[in-house]
Amino acid sequence: xxxxxxxxxxxxxxxxxxxxxxxxxxxxxxxxxxxxxxxxxxxxxxxxxxxxxxxxxxxxxxxxxxxxxxxxxxxxxxxxxxxxxxxxxxxxxxxxxxxxxxxxxxxxxxxxxxxxxxxxxxxxxxxxxxxxxxxxxxxxxxxxxxxxxxxxxxxxxxxxxxxxxxxxxxxxxxxxxxxxxxxxxxxxxxxxxxxxxxxxxxxxxxxxxxxxxxxxxxxxxxxxxxxxxxxxxxxxxxxxxxxxxxxxxxxxxxxxxxxxxxxxxxxxxxxxxxxxxx
Numbered sequence: 645x646x647x648x649x650x651x652x653x654x655x656x657x658x659x660x661x662x663x664x665x666x667x668x669x670x671x672x673x674x675x676x677x678x679x680x681x682x683x684x685x686x687x688x689x690x691x692x693x694x695x696x697x698x699x700x701x702x703x704x705x706x707x708x709x710x711x712x713x714x715x716x717x718x719x720x721x722x723x724x725x726x727x728x729x730x731x732x733x734x735x736x737x738x739x740x741x742x743x744x745x746x747x748x749x750x751x752x753x754x755x756x757x758x759x760x761x762x763x764x765x766x767x768x769x770x771x772x773x774x775x776x777x778x779x780x781x782x783x784x785x786x787x788x789x790x791x792x793x794x795x796x797x798x799x800x801x802x803x804x805x806x807x808x809x810x811x812x813x814x815x816x817x818x819x820x821x822x823x824x825x826x827x828x829x830x831x832x833x834x835x836x837x838x839x840x841x842x843x844x845x846x847x848x849x850x851x852x853x854x855x856x857x858x859x860x861x862x863x864x865x866x867x868x869x870x871x872x873x874x875x876x877x878x879x880x881x882x883x884x885x886x887x888x889x890x891x892x893x894x895x896x897x898x899x900x901x902x903x904x905x906x907x908x909x910x911x912x913x914x915x916x917x918x919x920x921x922x
Contacts, residue, residue: 770890
């Protein structure tokens with residue numbers, strides 16, 4: 645079995661019945677499988693990974709919400725390396741462990757508790773609620789130069805959108821919806837410059853997209869935090885919502901009345917694309 649066939653078997657394990665809380669699934673990769681190649685293969689659809697163990701050192705701060713179920717099956721000194729992803733209601737990991745025959749590469753699928761089971765703090769922002777729902781933990785990286793972006797555009801942008809981008813970076817929620825994320829520098833730094841948007845005239849300004857629709861702000865209000873959401877289907881049909889971007893994305897993930905398939909999902913997640921794609 646080659647690495648691609650092994651990754652296919654991992655995917656089938658993810659698609660199958662979820663593992664029990666105390667019964668993670670451990671799959672041994674074909675002999676000679678390179679861990680870095682396996683991480684790259686899984687990361688091609690699961691996004692940017694987290695380092696849970698490296699050089700036989702297991703992160704002592706791991707919890708149920710940050711990947712502990714992926715390292716718990718292994719005894720002291722058994723685990724050399726482990727990379728992990730939160731994916732739907734599973735933890736998915738791949739690593740290197742000891743065995744009588746020498747080091748072996750494995751994949752692990754483990755139970756993932758609903759990160760939002762305890763609800764939201766009363767003062768939580770929309771970005772924080774999205775973080776809780778997806779179980780996302782910040783991956784340090786460069787910050788967006790918002791004053792420069794807004795000066796280029798000629799208007800401030802909604803604070804909930806900027807907070808979400810600063811917290812999550814480029815990527816997708818439930819592999820379904822994405823935000824437009826500016827680069828820090830370069831010709832593509834400001835993704836709106838090519839739209840011909842005139843802040844003095846107002847109108848619709850795109851901020852993201854889903855599989856089936858473009859997500860935009862209706863920008864008529866003087867205060868950007870009062871801009872509301874408009875969706876436009878591939879057929880060109882517009883629908884307005886009396887809320888901002890952060891509330892709308894959270895509702896897409898959790899409000900079954902909006903009719904999106906992910907609102908019925910057993911677990912929500914964020915797939916990080918690493919560097920912004922604009």
